[in-house]
Amino acid sequence: MENNSFILQMQGITKEFPGVKALDDVNLSVRKGTIHAICGENGAGKSTLMKVLSGVYPYGTYDGKIIYMGQEMKFRNIKESEAAGIAIIHQELTMIPELSITENIFMGNEIVRRGLIDWTEEKKRTYEILKKVGLSINPDILIKHLGVGQQQLVEIAKALSKNVKLLILDEPTSALNEADSENLLNLMTELKNKGITCIMISHKLNEIAAVSDAVTVIRDGHTVESYDVEAGKVDEDKIIKAMVGRAIENRYPEHKPKMGKVIFEVSDWCVEDPDVEGRMVCKNASFNVRAGEIVGFAGLMGAGRTELMRSIFGKNYGIYRGGKIKIKGHEVKINSVESAIKHGLAYVPEDRKVLGLNLLDSIRKTVVAANLDKIKKNGLLDLNLEKKAAEEYRKSLKIKTSNVEAGVTTLSGGNQQKVVLSKWMFTEPDILILDEPTRGIDVGAKYEIYKLIHQLADEGKAVILVSSELPELLGMADRIYTIFEGTITGELLSSEADQEVLMKKMTITSN
Structure with missing residues (x-):
């Protein structure tokens, strides 16, 4: 030729x-x-x-x-x-x-x-x-x-x-x-x-x-x-x-889930794109999560996963066009990030630099940022409690730094992510939404974050895991929902799913 x-x-x-x-x-x-x-x-x-x-x-x-x-x-x-x-x-x-x-x-x-x-x-x-x-x-x-x-x-x-x-x-x-x-x-x-x-x-x-x-x-x-x-x-x-098509080595810690009742339910959730009139980024999305369960969300870029999660977390994205949220069986109205936190929701965003961290802050300040009430005494911030909380997370999450006074920017991506996780764990949430929690992190740090996610589930929290990496979802989630163009196209037990089945449901609207 x-x-x-x-x-x-x-x-x-x-x-x-x-x-x-x-x-x-x-x-x-x-x-x-x-x-x-x-x-x-x-x-x-x-x-x-x-x-x-x-x-x-x-x-x-x-x-x-x-x-x-x-x-x-x-x-x-x-x-x-x-x-x-x-x-x-x-x-x-x-x-x-x-x-x-x-x-x-x-x-x-x-x-x-x-x-x-x-x-x-x-x-x-x-x-x-x-x-x-x-x-x-x-x-x-x-x-x-x-x-x-x-x-x-x-x-x-x-x-x-x-x-x-x-x-x-x-x-x-x-x-x-x-x-x-x-x-x-x-x-x-x-x-x-x-x-x-x-x-x-x-x-x-x-x-x-x-x-x-x-x-x-x-x-x-x-x-x-x-x-x-x-x-x-x-x-x-x-x-x-x-x-x-690639082999998956054993990159995920062993875990036996201890599941309880459904504690988080979203039904017929509809959200319109804030920039494109008439384009729905979430179309009648319905899903649920049990206590102690890790539920994965699989979808390609632009499928609407982050939009769905941010809109649930206090209508933090898009124009709300309908749908209900129930927590522990009761319908709740969550119209702001504050009310989401009060109702026991936490959201660890995909873009940790823009949405998750104030890059000017120290580790100590960041950890307590989302729940200042917890360290107040007589209406004033107690700096000893603040330091103690930050120290506990530094040890338990193995955050690689000599000192909680260090600036967040001095940390590697994996350690920054652990600080963001600490910040939300400190709010003692019942429902934790993790959006691409291991993006841009090396394999060793990933394993530690996986163990942490298991620990959160074992404490009875409902964990939602959004990830673009199919092996990660198959290795970590108990159940997986697939999203394509704002619509939930499938729900599978991860024990019954494989990458090809997921990819099919993530790229084709109707099966």
Whole structure:
């Protein structure tokens, strides 16, 4: 087969960060005028590969070759890859919300006549470019007044205005509602028919099946499989096997659950996206947890797990549109984080830096932050009690620090996570929601956190464990719910589940 049918060949790409090989001898060949899907679990290396391609990680910081349109490329930055006709549309949109569509599209390459910006010409061209992506809206509208779906189309329009030949879409539909997603997939097919090549990073198998001409699966920084497919005839089981097929060693402590009654029930919970009108992030979610039980929630990024948990925890996310919560058999109204804590709920967030820790505080202050009443004497904070509490957690959780006065920032990720856990354990909750509690933590620290989760369950707490790592859910949870696009699609005992069954329920709406 002649190489000139390939627009892109990435050969033997290896990228290391301190202590981690993010990519190890990855190969990717993309044919001209096709839609090529790249899939793999969170953290498999998909985005790192695209950052190598676009020059975010410049030539010289990785090993291997990039052959693009028949020539070896050595991009030093994004500008160079864009000049060559490669554009990436990221999950996080990069438009400036306070500027108009026209200003965003021509930023950095304004049309200038006699030293002044030619607004009339820019607007005329913007209007033409928007038509290419199926948007007939006024180019003067500010970006912030557009829905996420429209913003994404404007990003694509901007790429087309720069004469793009290879368009990369990173999880393009994770924030879109169904109509916008379909619109975007149709647009990709139209662009392909106009000779533009697309690479789509996605783990929504239904979308990959609908539009791809080829699939590459990346797992743990390696390319596992790469093959051509016929759009509409993708073998989803084959992709799932390739995405998760790995041996699970004994990474989880032994545990025999001691379960009691159902103490936490959520029924018909509905939440609307705060930014996208009409898009529901939780659709009639119902689930329950017993005392002493660890219940897992499995779903891919953007499936709505965190949104569900944050909205339950004091309506801390989204627009509440209905549903009930019962604790120990009684219906409760929880309208704020304070009332959630008072009702015995605790939430350890996924993003510990933004939501879990005040990075300016010491360990001692952080541990007691969510339950100051407990260390008050006659209405005043008792600093001895505060110190004693922090010391107890430092010892029992083996937080690696010589002193509870140390700043939280001085700790490693695993130890920071233990401090966040301490803070919520100090509130003596009955129901503990753990969102990705071991994300970004090394294996040794994970094992300690697992033991801690078991200990909490053995104290009779109801534990909810949200995790993107299927082996973790299978190794830790007693029961697992799967979520896809805001809907709970399955409930399984983990003893009866395996990774493939879960992945299927996490990527397909109706089974």
